[in-house]
Amino acid sequence: MSEVLESPRPELAQAAQQGPGALAANAGRARVVARDVNVYYGDTHALKGVDIDIFNNEVVAFIGPSGCGKSTFLRCINRMNDVIEGCRVTGEITLDKQDIYSRDIDVVQLRARVGMVFQKPNPFPKSIYDNIAYGPRIHGLGGGKEVLDEIVESSLKRAGLWNEVKDRLKEPGTGLSGGQQQRLCIARAIAVNPEVILMDEPCSALDPIATARIEELIDELRQNFTIVIVTHSMQQAARVSQRTAFFHLGNLVEWGETEEIFTTPRDERTQGYITGRFG
Numbered sequence: 078m079s080e081v082l083e084s085p086r087p088e089l090a091q092a093a094q095q096g097p098g099a100l101a102a103n104a105g106r107a108r109v110v111a112r113d114v115n116v117y118y119g120d121t122h123a124l125k126g127v128d129i130d131i132f133n134n135e136v137v138a139f140i141g142p143s144g145c146g147k148s149t150f151l152r153c154i155n156r157m158n159d160v161i162e163g164c165r166v167t168g169e170i171t172l173d174k175q176d177i178y179s180r181d182i183d184v185v186q187l188r189a190r191v192g193m194v195f196q197k198p199n200p201f202p203k204s205i206y207d208n209i210a211y212g213p214r215i216h217g218l219g220g221g222k223e224v225l226d227e228i229v230e231s232s233l234k235r236a237g238l239w240n241e242v243k244d245r246l247k248e249p250g251t252g253l254s255g256g257q258q259q260r261l262c263i264a265r266a267i268a269v270n271p272e273v274i275l276m277d278e279p280c281s282a283l284d285p286i287a288t289a290r291i292e293e294l295i296d297e298l299r300q301n302f303t304i305v306i307v308t309h310s311m312q313q314a315a316r317v318s319q320r321t322a323f324f325h326l327g328n329l330v331e332w333g334e335t336e337e338i339f340t341t342p343r344d345e346r347t348q349g350y351i352t353g354r355f356g
């Protein structure tokens with residue numbers, strides 16, 4: 078255990094043991110890199126010195142008890158915390174080596190590169206077609222109608238929804254079932270071709286069948302996107318993610334390969350959480 082506790086960053090420690098080549102290989106795969114990220118809500122220090130690398134074409138799950146800072150950190154990755162009054166973020170987060178908190182960053186563009194799917198499906202009060210076409214239109218990706226039609230079709234196909242909605246694209250998105258609405262929101266995020274998709278408990282409002290469908294979809298989407306998912310369900314983290322990060326009281330306690338986090342956690346707090354001693 079003592080050896081384990083000395084190594085809160087297992088993959089980096091392991092890579093270091095394997096030599097600089099392995100470290101460099103891992104570094105090349107990191108799409109989002111966070112260093113010493115702190116978040117304050119007024120005087121409350123909600124997130125404390127978070128360091129993590131989020132790798133390309135992987136799903137990383139954020140787990141931990143309620144209120145430990147998972148959503149707060151998720152929102153740092155596309156600067157959604159900017160809109161919360163009294164919220165202050167320090168430290169550094171890069172996306173493809175570009176500092177996302179730099180003054181040159183256009184936050185609207187950033188949020189197209191880093192899409193977000195929320196707990197409760199939130200389609201716009203528009204048609205299914207217009208829900209998907211909205212982002213491409215405002216980002217000038219649409220071109221003519223044909224191009225836009227193609228984006229709508231391919232986004233709905235990638236979100237596994239096309240066959241269910243292709244004959245009713247003009248109907249309101251809000252008329253779909255909960256699971257379909259969440260896939261619509263995923264299709265909407267995909268339509269602007271993001272690099273990273275953030276999902277904040279995307280299945281918490283869904284029944285088990287719709288949840289299974291979204292989980293399958295997440296697995297397919299990781300071929301093309303980097304996905305970060307906050308989940309309260311350890312089973313879900315184990316099913317969908319390649320890496321897992323465990324948060325506790327504002328600290329990122331440890332992160333690493335999902336299987337290792339669930340079978341041989343390094344920290345007693347992780348062990349306590351995954352064995353159900355607290356949560």
Ligand code: ADP
Pocket residue numbers: 118121123141142143144145146147148149150161
């Ligand atoms: P989790 O996602 O792990 O449940 P959160 O990131 O939502 O945790 O919350 C972390 C801490 O920050 C909690 O103490 C919570 O009360 C606080 N917090 C979250 N959002 C806000 C906010 N908008 N204003 C003030 N405090 C907040």
